Amino acid sequence: MSPFNPESLESRRELGAALLGTLTTKGFKLDPIRPGTERVARWDQNMPAGMVVAIYTTVEGDGASATVRGVGEDAIRVVLLYTAADGTERGLATATRVHRTGQIPAIVERTLERARECYSKGKHVARCSKCGAPLFTAKSGKAVCAEICWTKPPAQPAQPPQPKSLYVRATYPTMPIWEK
Numbered sequence: 001m002s003p004f005n006p007e008s009l010e011s012r013r014e015l016g017a018a019l020l021g022t023l024t025t026k027g028f029k030l031d032p033i034r035p036g037t038e039r040v041a042r043w044d045q046n047m048p049a050g051m052v053v054a055i056y057t058t059v060e061g062d063g064a065s066a067t068v069r070g071v072g073e074d075a076i077r078v079v080l081l082y083t084a085a086d087g088t089e090r091g092l093a094t095a096t097r098v099h100r101t102g103q104i105p106a107i108v109e110r111t112l113e114r115a116r117e118c119y120s121k122g123k124h125v126a127r128c129s130k131c132g133a134p135l136f137t138a139k140s141g142k143a144v145c146a147e148i149c150w151t152k153p154p155a156q157p158a159q160p161p162q163p164k165s166l167y168v169r170a171t172y173p174t175m176p177i178w179e180k
């Protein structure tokens with residue numbers, strides 16, 4: 001077996017197929033294909049709420065046409081992401097980049113190893129002392145709440161459910177049924 005050769009289309013296809021094949025076999029879900037963008041594989045099983053491990057594979061296309069990008073382009077990147085309640089995705093952790101050098105199975109195995117690191121980081125992230133959401137590192141370098149909870153009004157206490165009309169009669173005071 002020869003090492004991955006980014007100048008060979010055949011080798012780029014071999015790595016593309018190996019990455020997508022292994023990741024889908026392991027249970028990662030691939031984002032839909034969008035022309036000109038690399039395939040992103042996500043793992044969301046048995047993760048804390050809102051978190052996924054995302055792998056930016058450098059693969060474009062699918063099936064027989066799946067091909068990793070050529071020379072001098074991005075390495076494979078693996079990150080731990082958190083989606084806030086408003087839909088904003090924030091990076092909680094970034095694994096060391098996987099350089100596409102050496103034997104193809106070894107590149108795939110290093111990618112999985114980085115994904116395992118991000119998966120276990122997800123279980124141990126630092127959390128906001130006010131709301132419990134994960135902390136992420138802001139551009140300022142500070143660790144801040146991924147829900148930006150300090151900008152939001154404090155949560156209102158939940159309202160008790162309204163009594164069902166079944167137990168309410170005209171001659172009977174409307175007493176909530178949970179009060180004895």
Ligand SMILES: [Zn+2]
Pocket residue numbers: 128129130131132133145146147148149150
């Ligand atoms: Zn918070």
